[in-house]
Amino acid sequence: LPTLYDCADLAGVSTATVSRVLHGYDRVSDKTRARVLEVIERLGYVPDGAAQSLSLRRKEIVGLAIGAPDDMATEIETLNLLFTDQVLRGVEMTASARGWSVLITVSQLGDQGIFKRLNSLSGKVDGLIVVDTPPLTPAELARLASRAPIVVVAGVPDETVADVVAADNFGGSVALTRHLVEHHGPNTVHYVLGPKGAPDATERFAGFRHVLDEHPNVRLTGTSEGTFTADSGRRAVQSLLAQASRQLPDAIVCANDPMAIAAVLELQAHHISVPGDVAVVGFDGIYAGELLDPPLTTVRQPMRALGERACDRLFERIANPQLERTTVLLPTELVVKRSCGCPAEPRPRPLSTSTAKRRPRAAGS
Amino acid sequence: LPTLYDCADLAGVSTATVSRVLHGYDRVSDKTRARVLEVIERLGYVPDGAAQSLSLRRKEIVGLAIGAPDDMATEIETLNLLFTDQVLRGVEMTASARGWSVLITVSQLGDQGIFKRLNSLSGKVDGLIVVDTPPLTPAELARLASRAPIVVVAGVPDETVADVVAADNFGGSVALTRHLVEHHGPNTVHYVLGPKGAPDATERFAGFRHVLDEHPNVRLTGTSEGTFTADSGRRAVQSLLAQASRQLPDAIVCANDPMAIAAVLELQAHHISVPGDVAVVGFDGIYAGELLDPPLTTVRQPMRALGERACDRLFERIANPQLERTTVLLPTELVVKRSCGCPAEPRPRPLSTSTAKRRPRAAGS
DNA sequence: ATGAAAGCGCTAACAT
DNA sequence: ATGTTAGCGCTTTCAT
Numbered sequence: 120l121p122t123l124y125d126c127a128d129l130a131g132v133s134t135a136t137v138s139r140v141l142h143g144y145d146r147v148s149d150k151t152r153a154r155v156l157e158v159i160e161r162l163g164y165v166p167d168g169a170a171q172s173l174s175l176r177r178k179e180i181v182g183l184a185i186g187a188p189d190d191m192a193t194e195i196e197t198l199n200l201l202f203t204d205q206v207l208r209g210v211e212m213t214a215s216a217r218g219w220s221v222l223i224t225v226s227q228l229g230d231q232g233i234f235k236r237l238n239s240l241s242g243k244v245d246g247l248i249v250v251d252t253p254p255l256t257p258a259e260l261a262r263l264a265s266r267a268p269i270v271v272v273a274g275v276p277d278e279t280v281a282d283v284v285a286a287d288n289f290g291g292s293v294a295l296t297r298h299l300v301e302h303h304g305p306n307t308v309h310y311v312l313g314p315k316g317a318p319d320a321t322e323r324f325a326g327f328r329h330v331l332d333e334h335p336n337v338r339l340t341g342t343s344e345g346t347f348t349a350d351s352g353r354r355a356v357q358s359l360l361a362q363a364s365r366q367l368p369d370a371i372v373c374a375n376d377p378m379a380i381a382a383v384l385e386l387q388a389h390h391i392s393v394p395g396d397v398a399v400v401g402f403d404g405i406y407a408g409e410l411l412d413p414p415l416t417t418v419r420q421p422m423r424a425l426g427e428r429a430c431d432r433l434f435e436r437i438a439n440p441q442l443e444r445t446t447v448l449l450p451t452e453l454v455v456k457r458s459c460g461c462p463a464e465p466r467p468r469p470l471s472t473s474t475a476k477r478r479p480r481a482a483g484s
Numbered sequence: 485l486p487t488l489y490d491c492a493d494l495a496g497v498s499t500a501t502v503s504r505v506l507h508g509y510d511r512v513s514d515k516t517r518a519r520v521l522e523v524i525e526r527l528g529y530v531p532d533g534a535a536q537s538l539s540l541r542r543k544e545i546v547g548l549a550i551g552a553p554d555d556m557a558t559e560i561e562t563l564n565l566l567f568t569d570q571v572l573r574g575v576e577m578t579a580s581a582r583g584w585s586v587l588i589t590v591s592q593l594g595d596q597g598i599f600k601r602l603n604s605l606s607g608k609v610d611g612l613i614v615v616d617t618p619p620l621t622p623a624e625l626a627r628l629a630s631r632a633p634i635v636v637v638a639g640v641p642d643e644t645v646a647d648v649v650a651a652d653n654f655g656g657s658v659a660l661t662r663h664l665v666e667h668h669g670p671n672t673v674h675y676v677l678g679p680k681g682a683p684d685a686t687e688r689f690a691g692f693r694h695v696l697d698e699h700p701n702v703r704l705t706g707t708s709e710g711t712f713t714a715d716s717g718r719r720a721v722q723s724l725l726a727q728a729s730r731q732l733p734d735a736i737v738c739a740n741d742p743m744a745i746a747a748v749l750e751l752q753a754h755h756i757s758v759p760g761d762v763a764v765v766g767f768d769g770i771y772a773g774e775l776l777d778p779p780l781t782t783v784r785q786p787m788r789a790l791g792e793r794a795c796d797r798l799f800e801r802i803a804n805p806q807l808e809r810t811t812v813l814l815p816t817e818l819v820v821k822r823s824c825g826c827p828a829e830p831r832p833r834p835l836s837t838s839t840a841k842r843r844p845r846a847a848g849s
Numbered sequence: 850a851t852g853a854a855a856g857c858g859c860t861a862a863c864a865t
Numbered sequence: 866a867t868g869t870t871a872g873c874g875c876t877t878t879c880a881t
Binding site for chain 2: 857858859860861
Binding site for chain 2: 120163165166167168169170171172173178180187204207208211212215220221222223224225236238239240241242243244262265266349380384406407410411412
């Protein structure tokens with residue numbers, strides 16, 4: 120591949136001049152510039168990123184470390200991807216707007232050795248965005264943070280070594296639970312938890328409990344351990360059903376949408392009506408929830424914005440490493456549909472004028 | 485940040501020795517090795533990626549360029565992400581298994597200047613995987629290919645300058661259309677196209693036409709232009725309905741699942757029964773299609789495998805640039821559900837033993 | 850307006 | 866077993 124030297128030689132100038140032309144920097148005579156550009160074009164020259172990074176002491180690359188549930192590899196757990204994928208979009212858009220690139224690393228949540236991966240990753244990037252905080256000890260996080268600026272997405276609020284950008288999980292959960300409790304007055308509620316140690320899952324459960332504490336008449340009859348995957352939601356319902364002795368709860372609150380969706384489907388597979396027999400609500404606001412019948416009542420979190428803000432913050436910190444740590448909580452939005460027991464949306468669906476008579480499809484074979 | 489020199493100095497050895505220790509390479513006396521490791525640990529030293537790349541003449545980074553529909557930025561078009569996201573997963577898994585990283589770039593399909601972005605990206609990676617071929621002219625592709633190995637995912641079969649890994653879109657479409665035509669015998673069919681110039685969309689339509697040519701009794705009454713987004717699927721149905729004069733087709737075949745899902749929802753919003761009045765089928769096999777009522781009949785393409793194979797091939801080509809271009813077509817799988825008119829799946833859903841009597845939920849307040 | 854040359858941090862011959 | 870040193874390709878003072 121052609122190098123800067125090749126260009127310089129061919130154009131009969133020094134490498135400095137080619138570099139100048141390349142960056143539009145200095146004043147270079149129009150003649151020279153034209154000649155150099157012509158050579159660059161002819162050679163199809165593209166500067167080597169590694170060499171540039173080395174020289175500039177800056178890679179213009181942000182690392183994005185995302186955690187994936189362990190059971191994702193084998194299952195068709197595509198629903199879960201939505202969250203990280205949207206964050207990724209946000210990060211990429213923000214980074215590329217600045218001309219930077221995004222280096223991604225996916226790691227199983229259960230994976231030990233994740234610190235080693237991130238540690239070596241830190242040598243290839245100018246900063247790191249960590250999503251869904253994988254199981255890093257505070258010491259490990261601190262270690263990473265000493266090498267490169269770090270922003271944690273969906274992490275523990277008030278992290279001391281890194282900036283945090285998260286959705287207002289607590290507030291959203293409070294709003295959702297209040298709606299459920301105050302509008303539908305269940306006597307008994309079951310909660311399907313997120314992965315242990317996932318800060319957003321913890322916050323959501325905390326918000327839920329907070330509201331329940333205000334309403335002693337509503338009883339938490341149990342919790343299931345979940346992993347944010349659809350499959351874990353399904354299993355939660357299955358074990359609930361297996362306890363044939365016990366009655367079903369009036370409502371099931373799930374820590375995220377994929378689990379809630381799977382829960383609804385599993386209940387329906389057992390001919391249990393949602394919300395007739397059991398109300399179900401989730402958290403995320405993914406599109407698939409709207410496809411469900413009944414559509415899922417949930418809390419929408421601004422996934423893409425999470426990525427954007429995280430990247431913005433990372434840029435700020437790269438520019439000025441002295442900045443104080445901040446925690447940004449993005450607002451969430453209660454989305455009331457029918458799975459909680461609310462009636463079909465009042466806003467009327469547009470009725471086709473020609474609905475009346477449609478020719479039925481030709482019968483099969 | 486500490487450098488290799490710092491380590492060498494502190495350990496009282498040469499940089500070469502530190503480097504050796506770092507890579508487990510040569511024989512280094514255990515004493516020295518221990519001392520060096522201790523220093524590395526103490527300093528929290530991590531080698532600089534740029535310097536390594538420069539020295540090794542290899543970045544150990546694969547670039548992943550994915551195209552996103554233009555209207556994605558504003559809409560909640562999360563369904564579409566599934567395809568690229570799954571491919572991304574496949575690529576990342578394969579790359580990281582080799583210790584390589586993945587640098588991603590998302591670009592609007594309509595974006596001009598995409599060549600410039602990819603061109604400069606080519607300076608930062610050892611090879612490039614291009615998904616959903618963005619609007620690159622063959623000349624541009626050739627230009628890129630001359631700088632770095634390129635594998636095109638979901639691209640034109642038999643590309644001459646790059647390897648291609650794609651799903652068997654033609655075959656899948658043939659299988660799907662045959663099923664529809666031969667089992668449900670529609671008289672009239674409407675087709676919702678994918679984005680102009682998207683090779684996979686083209687292939688699917690070709691497969692469809694191929695089958696229709698075999699069945700002169702089935703009439704293609706029209707096509708709609710789509711962009712693979714849910715919204716474009718919705719609009720296609722809307723304009724179909726707007727032509728109140730014309731009867732609806734017996735079946736609507738959509739070039740992908742998101743459009744098909746939106747089409748079903750739009751029809752249902754107008755109180756048109758699917759598949760009763762109109763059969764609808766898609767292509768992709770995303771999970772959301774199973775949530776639909778009726779579940780979507782479609783063709784499943786191995787999205788993750790696409791990414792894996794692409795990455796494998798890229799590695800092969802990086803190792804040996806002389807390799808002949810190949811085109812790999814991954815098999816697809818017909819997924820028959822109910823939206824085409826087939827009866828509910830024969831396999832019985834597990835019936836809960838305790839289904840009989842459930843306490844109804846307490847009525848709301 | 851242009852050139853010369855000193856690094857940037859690391860690897861890998863080649864010496865010893 | 867360990868040290869020396871010449872690059873890798875680019876940017877950027879400092880001269881001219």
